[in-house]
Amino acid sequence: MTVNSANLSKNQIRMLKTFQIEQNEFLKEIGNIARFTGKFFRTVIKPKQEYKEFLNQCFWIGFKTLTLVGITAFIMGLVLTIQSRPTLVEFGAESMLPAMVSVSLIREIAPVITALICAGKIGSGIGAELGSMRVTEQIDAMEVSGTNPFKYLVVTRVMAATLMVPVLSSLANAISLYGGYLGVNIRGSVSWNLYWFQVFDALSFGDLLPAIVKTFFFGFAIGIIGCYMGYYSKKGTEGVGRSATTAVIVASLLVFILDLIAVQVTDLLGLT
Amino acid sequence: MKKIAPIVEVKNLYKSFGSNHVLKDFSMEVSPGENIVVLGKSGSGKSVLIKCIINLIQADSGILKILNQSIQDMGEDEVDQLRSEIGFLFQSNALYDSMTVRQNLEFPLRRHWSVEQRKQGAERAVLEALSDVGLAHTIDMMPAELSGGMKKRVALARSLILKPKVILYDEPTTGLDPITSREISELMVKVQKKYNATSIIISHDMNCIRITSNRVIMLIDGKNYAEDTFENLQKSTDPKIREFFD
Structure with a gap:
């Protein structure tokens, strides 16, 4: 009995030590990300700006993600409408379908799903690209050539993600509402004009503004995490893979955390 | 002495x-x-x-x-x-794989040459550096299209583009x-x-x-x-x- 409890105690100590190490690593990582973000703000104001690379990144992050976001948004709108109908029918509120769907989509579903898709596509893309550049010494080569790699690679990508995610989210809003229109008309019959009248009647400034503002933060988080993971990627192909995967996980988690904060702030400001 | x-x-x-x-x-x-x-x-x-x-x-x-x-x-x-x-030739060549050979060589000029200088002399400088390593014909190729030896030569040409005093x-x-x-x-x-x-x-x-x-x-x-x-x-x-x- 004594031996068992001693063993248990040893195991507990080992577990506690492991937990402590993990906790320290976690806090260190948060500190490093904060420092990296600080460096971003210090570097972004410095001349000269890399406009060409920024536009190039806007094209890759924005335009090249549009199809994926568009298809997802369309299906999202369609499915949400089809799934919501039976419940509303049960309460005799079928006519409220466009209003309910539009508020759900604009306030929450479209921005968050768009951000999650972007975290997957953009976050992993940036993480893998910069990670691979780190491993093959391309970032060192930029530094040696006198070009600030942080400004050229990180600032441009973070800026592009911060600006493009809201654009993609706004387009996703529109496309998902169109999907909703088709969903409403699968079993019912609502005219184009009536549908949009009901949608805009249900939406207010307080629905639209916070939803758009939070997507800037989502974009920034996706960009900064992708860049951080790639920029400090460990050597080797395994390091690159890990950077890409971690970028997606952390960015997705941050999207939810930021969304939670945004909801609280919106509530405090009385915009709900 | x-x-x-x-x-x-x-x-x-x-x-x-x-x-x-x-x-x-x-x-x-x-x-x-x-x-x-x-x-x-x-x-x-x-x-x-x-x-x-x-x-x-x-x-x-x-x-x-x-x-x-x-x-x-x-x-x-x-x-x-x-x-x-200072020119630096990396062990792994470190060529920017999303850029052509020309863009790779022009990259160091962005920081150290003015826009005017680049407009007038970049093409000539790139061709001169590539000719020095015998690869002028690869100017519009991507690094992935080059052999190991060619990549090394292009990387050397890139390190020479600013005419360094130390390599x-x-x-x-x-x-x-x-x-x-x-x-x-x-x-x-x-x-x-x-x-x-x-x-x-x-x-x-x-x-x-x-x-x-x-x-x-x-x-x-x-x-x-x-x-x-x-x-x-x-x-x-x-x-x-x-x-x-x-």
Whole structure:
């Protein structure tokens, strides 16, 4: 009995030590990300700006993600409408379908799903690209050539993600509402004009503004995490893979955390 | 007789990674126009040394002077300016794989040349550097389309584009076949003569060392263990030096 409890105690100590190490690593990582973000703000104001690379990144992050976001948004709108109908029918509120769907989509579903898709596509893309550049010494080569790699690679990508995610989210809003229109008309019959009248009647400034503002933060988080993971990627192909995967996980988690904060702030400001 | 001031001066350099003491009191001097080879075993700190020289890795302590300037005491902009006078050939070539050969070579010009200078002279500079390495025809190709030897030559051309006074080579012949390795070594001597540059070459390829070196520095146990011409070192009876030649 004594031996068992001693063993248990040893195991507990080992577990506690492991937990402590993990906790320290976690806090260190948060500190490093904060420092990296600080460096971003210090570097972004410095001349000269890399406009060409920024536009190039806007094209890759924005335009090249549009199809994926568009298809997802369309299906999202369609499915949400089809799934919501039976419940509303049960309460005799079928006519409220466009209003309910539009508020759900604009306030929450479209921005968050768009951000999650972007975290997957953009976050992993940036993480893998910069990670691979780190491993093959391309970032060192930029530094040696006198070009600030942080400004050229990180600032441009973070800026592009911060600006493009809201654009993609706004387009996703529109496309998902169109999907909703088709969903409403699968079993019912609502005219184009009536549908949009009901949608805009249900939406207010307080629905639209916070939803758009939070997507800037989502974009920034996706960009900064992708860049951080790639920029400090460990050597080797395994390091690159890990950077890409971690970028997606952390960015997705941050999207939810930021969304939670945004909801609280919106509530405090009385915009709900 | 007046002593010529060294173009690269390293004094009492220390660099550790955790408990691994890589460089311990390492010192060396390189005169203008010299081709110095630093020879040492894998993991002996050769690459760390040249990365410290160009400030890609911060040394723990010691003095590092290039072109009479102490790189450790400089601000970011001054370091960038100094780096325009130093070419660096990476072991992995480090060509930007999303850019064409032309864009790879033009990249260092962005920081150091004005827009006007680039408009007027970039094309000529790129073609000149590529012609020096015999690859002018690859100007619009992507790095992925080039062979290992060609990539090395393009990387060398990129390091020459700003006409550097000092060129640092990090294992320039690693991973190449003996014929290409000899071609690259001969090319290094050719460009050194044409650009009147000083070279520090990190290598353990004996053929490359024989072709390129004026002087060889043996980096053993983190220190400058011995330095002499390749021929003299080859005759040495010191067991630590003999290990490299036997």
